[in-house]
Amino acid sequence: MRCPFCQFLDTRVSDTRVVNDGRCIKRRRECPNCLKRFTTFEKTEEIPLVVVKKDGRREQFNSQKILNGLIKSFEKRTISMDEILVIVGDIEQSIRQKYEREVSSDVIGEIVMQQLINIDQVAYVRFASVYRQFADVNNFMQEIQKLAKQ
Known part of the structure; x- marks a missing residue:
């Protein structure tokens, strides 16, 4: 090396x-x-996995994008970078087990949210606000109320 x-x-x-x-x-x-x-x-080396974006474009899966989103979601939270990397690895493994060649970006977002809801609810809401593109405070409050009922 x-x-x-x-x-x-x-x-x-x-x-x-x-x-x-x-x-x-x-x-x-x-x-x-x-x-x-x-x-x-x-x-x-993994078989290339293609992500189908909302507008129909296709690009190669990049776990760095998930990592970047999680780092922003966990900002000022008590979680180490090693723990975040484990979460990213778990998410990637879950995606690769279920999808062999193509996966939609919506599916990836939902898998990330399923992981976050069990780990840190604040990080979950932060991620959801960007992923679901909340248009106003009402959408944001609805998501928090759903979370509170669980």
């Missing part, structure tokens, strides 16, 4: 851990040339 700092070709693995319930391997590496450390992740 090439060092991202000095481009030296032969780095050393100092620690290896299995993460995301065995779906990924995290390796801590050190460069013998510049002595800097960095982390790499190894995971199986």
